[in-house]
Amino acid sequence: xxxxxxxxxxxxxMLTGLLVGAAAVALTAFGNPANMGFCIACFLxxxxxxxxxxxxxxxxxxxxxIVGIVAGACIMALIGKEFKPKAGSSPVIRFTxxxxxxxxxxxxxxxxxxxxxxxxxxxxNAIIGLAGFVLGILIGIFFLKxxxxxxxxxxxGKVEGLAFPVMxxxxxxxxxxxxxxxAVSTEGPGSMHAPILLALGIGLVVGALAQKSRLCxxxxxxxxxxxxxxxxxxxFGCILVAVLVGNAILGNLKFGFEGQPIAHTEWLWNLxxxxxxxxxxxLLGGCPLRQLILAxxxxxxxxxxxxxxxxxxxxxxxxxxxxxxDGTGVNGPIATIVCLAVCLLVSVTHLKKEQ
Amino acid sequence: MVDARGYSCPIPVIMVQKAVKDxxxxxxxxxxxxxxxxxxxxxxxxxxxxxxxxELEDDEYSLALTKR
Numbered sequence: 001x002x003x004x005x006x007x008x009x010x011x012x013x014m015l016t017g018l019l020v021g022a023a024a025v026a027l028t029a030f031g032n033p034a035n036m037g038f039c040i041a042c043f044l045x046x047x048x049x050x051x052x053x054x055x056x057x058x059x060x061x062x063x064x065x066i067v068g069i070v071a072g073a074c075i076m077a078l079i080g081k082e083f084k085p086k087a088g089s090s091p092v093i094r095f096t097x098x099x100x101x102x103x104x105x106x107x108x109x110x111x112x113x114x115x116x117x118x119x120x121x122x123x124x125n126a127i128i129g130l131a132g133f134v135l136g137i138l139i140g141i142f143f144l145k146x147x148x149x150x151x152x153x154x155x156x157g158k159v160e161g162l163a164f165p166v167m168x169x170x171x172x173x174x175x176x177x178x179x180x181x182x183a184v185s186t187e188g189p190g191s192m193h194a195p196i197l198l199a200l201g202i203g204l205v206v207g208a209l210a211q212k213s214r215l216c217x218x219x220x221x222x223x224x225x226x227x228x229x230x231x232x233x234x235x236f237g238c239i240l241v242a243v244l245v246g247n248a249i250l251g252n253l254k255f256g257f258e259g260q261p262i263a264h265t266e267w268l269w270n271l272x273x274x275x276x277x278x279x280x281x282x283l284l285g286g287c288p289l290r291q292l293i294l295a296x297x298x299x300x301x302x303x304x305x306x307x308x309x310x311x312x313x314x315x316x317x318x319x320x321x322x323x324x325x326d327g328t329g330v331n332g333p334i335a336t337i338v339c340l341a342v343c344l345l346v347s348v349t350h351l352k353k354e355q
Numbered sequence: 356m357v358d359a360r361g362y363s364c365p366i367p368v369i370m371v372q373k374a375v376k377d378x379x380x381x382x383x384x385x386x387x388x389x390x391x392x393x394x395x396x397x398x399x400x401x402x403x404x405x406x407x408x409x410e411l412e413d414d415e416y417s418l419a420l421t422k423r
Contacts, residue, residue: 082388082389084387089361144366144369145369149362152361153361153363154361155387155413214390219365222365226365226372227368285363301363
């Protein structure tokens with residue numbers, strides 16, 4: 001009875017999780033970099049590169065998946081009458097946290113989604129990342145329990161809400177008609193990609209389903225710990241199951257620390273990089289995927305966060321804080337500590353007194 | 356009464372969680388997005404409250420929580 005209820009209540013988020021996992025495996029099979037079928041941080045970093053905001057030649061490509069996710073969420077929200085433009089909840093703080101989350105993610109080499117995808121490919125470094133991610137979420141929960149809040153948002157007009165989705169779609173159309181305008185990697189991860197229409201289509205479906213189901217990588221653990229709600233965590237688990245099964249079928253499953261695709265073995269920075277991501281995203285109210293979805297729903301605070309992530313990616317490659325398969329960047333460790341300090345500062349300065 | 360308008364999840368649920376600690380028989384919650392309606396309703400149902408949702412003007416919702 002209990003079990004039946006659980007599936008009845010959470011089938012959509014579990015289905016979305018399975019589909020995201022399957023999509024990650026499929027996109028890799030069709031050309032995306034290994035264990036990077038679906039990584040919001042990597043894809044935003046590639047978009048930053050394609051706009052020449054950073055000069056790392058190997059990671060420049062206007063990823064259609066991102067456009068699809070935001071557009072899919074936007075269309076689904078419009079259909080479901082959930083397109084509600086709003087803004088005004090500490091925009092500069094959100095921009096900064098978005099940038100910090102991206103810097104942390106690029107020290108580890110992946111957003112929470114890619115972390116699960118890496119675990120599903122047998123990359124044990126990502127288990128250490130997961131430990132850091134959990135630690136970060138628990139720290140974030142501590143502050144939420146002590147009345148942390150970035151403040152309320154206010155209603156905005158339709159145009160404000162549509163600005164970010166339209167901007168992304170326009171940028172994407174420009175890449176189709178004027179390739180020379182944007183940078184495109186000729187080698188490295190940025191040069192590896194699935195066919196454009198397939199990537200866009202999968203993005204659209206994932207965006208639409210994630211909008212309806214509210215799938216979120218930090219929300220899973222947060223809701224389980226704070227409210228004993230296990231729906232979103234089930235979605236998280238379903239992604240892992242789908243990736244594990246998919247990789248096992250395709251023979252891509254290789255357990256170990258060494259020689260994993262686009263990963264390094266410096267455990268301390270893998271751990272702390274993801275601590276920044278878990279902590280920052282808990283303060284922001286959702287993982288990078290969720291921020292894209294909310295931006296599609298017309299939430300300008302989330303759009304600002306995504307822009308912060310793009311800026312963070314540009315900074316990470318320009319200031320050499322991003323890791324590579326060889327290890328952390330020269331300035332990676334110090335940047336990680338700075339980002340932890342930023343999270344702490346934001347946390348302690350936004351505690352509301354009990355009424 | 357809990358006025359969680361303008362706040363995005365999980366804050367509305369946390370506000371309700373704190374409010375039901377005093378074990379009130381009735382509680383009114385105001386929110387302004389469907390995610391919050393769903394999350395607060397689920398939380399309330401799991402914690403011994405029935406919920407009646409009323410849609411107000413301007414995309415706002417009033418949730419009447421009643422102790423079972």
